[in-house]
Amino acid sequence: MSLPRVLAAACLLPLALAPVADAAESPGLWSVYETALKGAKYVDLTHTITPDIPVWSGFASATFSPATAGSDIEGYxxxxxxxTYATHGFEATEYTLRTDQLGTQLDPPAHWAPEYPGIDELPPTYAVRxxxxxxIVEQLKADDNYALQVSDIEAWERAHGTIREGSVVFVRSDWSKRWPDPALAKLTRFPGVSLDALKFLHEQRHILFHGHEPLDTDSTPTLEGEDWLMHHGYAQAEGVANLDQVPEVGALVAIGYPKFGGGLGGYARYVAICPPDWPxxxxxxxxxxxxxxSDKPLHYDSKAGMRVR
Structure with missing residues (x-):
């Protein structure tokens, strides 16, 4: 059985026990790991969060600083x-994150529609899809404001087959190759996903959610695509990276995000799980x-505003 067939049919569990040598005798879903995941290729689709990544001008930037003691600890x-490592044996970092709309994200529908789930209310079934x-890289050569159309989806399906229900659909534009250029947050023309395409993916193909490389769904004055998604109970991924390094079909995506109570956005991590022979x-x-x-220990650099090697 192929990698996507094995895993699409299974709900993966984060089992942290010793591997079993013989996959045929592995209990439960351990055989999925032995026969598929263990030999797979893993591609990170996530930008690193730093203090200077592009962020919408309506939000303030993040700051990172060495953590300090919040109270007196006798003798310590x-x-x-x-x-500090020298005095206390460890170091930690204080992160001041002024928005949950930062970097690679998972937007829950409550971002725009409070009657729908927040980030902590998304089900654990989002884990692997x-x-x-x-x-749409070729289309963007003629129009830098091009948005995915239904015709593009139909062309993809003619080549690869009908999109499976429950899939995650990422739209590749290579916009993320300019990351972390601060100018990206100021662009009014950028790759998008049309409202018709979103409706087709959700209402005809019943996908889980879609994702795109820019920080907004589309460049319309009202962000009509995001408005429609959120007010119909759909999530979306934003700021996705490295889509040029994954196949158009046949991979899985692992989805992780912090579970902030009442959160309206998520600092997400997406990892593509590709077949073993993927380059x-x-x-x-x-x-x-x-x-x-490493022979270069991490240290706080005040100029960079973060720990670097």
Whole structure:
């Protein structure tokens, strides 16, 4: 059975027990790991969050700083002390995130429609889904404001077959190749997804959600696509990256995001799980644990506003 067929039929569980050598004798879903996931290629589709990534001008930028003691700890630290490896044996970081609409995201419908779920109310069934990638790179050569059309979806289906119910559909535009250029947040013309295409994907193909590389769904004055999605109970992914490194069909996507109570946006991580013979990505290997040691320790750089090597 192929990788997508095995995993699309299974609800993967985060099992943290020792692997079983013989997949045929593996209990439950451990055989899925042995026969499919263990040899797969993994491609990260997520931008790194830093203090200077593009963000809508209506929001303030994030700041990172060394964490300090919030109270006196007798014999250990005084309130306001900066934690250091030398003095305390560890360091930590204080993140001031002034919006949940930052970087690679998962927008729950409550972002626009409070009667629908927030980020903490999304079901755990979002964890792993079949991944569809539809490219509009060629169309953008003639029109930098091009939006995915129903005709593009139909052309993809003629080549690859009908999009499966419950899939995640990412629209490749290569817009993310300019990341983290701050000018990206100011563009009024950028790749989009048309309202008709969104309606087709959800009402005709019954996908889970779609995703795009820019930070907005479309460039219409009212953001009509995002408005329709949110007010009909659909989520969406924004700020997705590296779609040029995954196949148009046959991969899966693992979806993770923090569970903020009442959250209206999510700092998300998307990882494409590709067939073993795919030329991009990394495989499970001995460097996964323990993780490799670097000869350049992390340290806080005040100019960069974050820890760097």
């Amino acid at each position: 630290a005084r309130k306001g002390d900066t934690y 079949p991944l569809v990638v539809i490219s 991009h990505g990394v495989s499970i290997g001995p460097d996964d644990a323990p993780l490799p040691k």
